[in-house]
Amino acid sequence: MSAIWYECKVKYRKIDENGIQKVTTEPYLIDAISYTEAERRINEEMAAYVSEEFKITNIKFANYAEIHPFEKADRWFKSKVSLVAYDEESGKERKTSMYLLVQANDVKEAYDNTVHAMKDTMGDYTIPAISESPIIDVFPYFSGEEGDLAALEKFNTIKASKIEVDTMEDPLDIEEVENEFVVEEETEM
Known part of the structure; x- marks a missing residue:
């Protein structure tokens, strides 16, 4: 459900x-x-x-299809994901959009987390938009059954985890990131 x-x-x-x-x-x-x-x-x-x-x-x-909390993230981002399907009768591509709410620290991380959330998707998809959401907190429903209590505990642990900032991290090479996105796009098709 x-x-x-x-x-x-x-x-x-x-x-x-x-x-x-x-x-x-x-x-x-x-x-x-x-x-x-x-x-x-x-x-x-x-x-x-x-x-x-x-x-x-x-x-x-x-209208969120899925909510995805991630460790060491403090903000929520709304990701628009367009599922691409080919209509054999008309010979045209059809796109169906859905929205995911993913937890991240910035837009690039939100993109990466959206790709991670979509990793088991069998069809092609694109991510045409990601924007920061004003949502402060998310309260999922759990019935209180044993399996749900474990899921609630896991959700709250991930949601409440603190951000660790690594000051020794190398600066991001934009050319390296662009090449990574090109490789990812080619492998998804």
């Missing part, structure tokens, strides 16, 4: 980097079967994080 995701916007008081308290509205992603359940679940999740009063300002259906 595939997940149904709802984007919930929550308004609450938050202390910023300067120690100043301000009112902010942030989007969160909830896995639920209805708007009513999404509202109930976001209330439960936010009550654990926010000690003061908060208000749910909007709940809307989010």
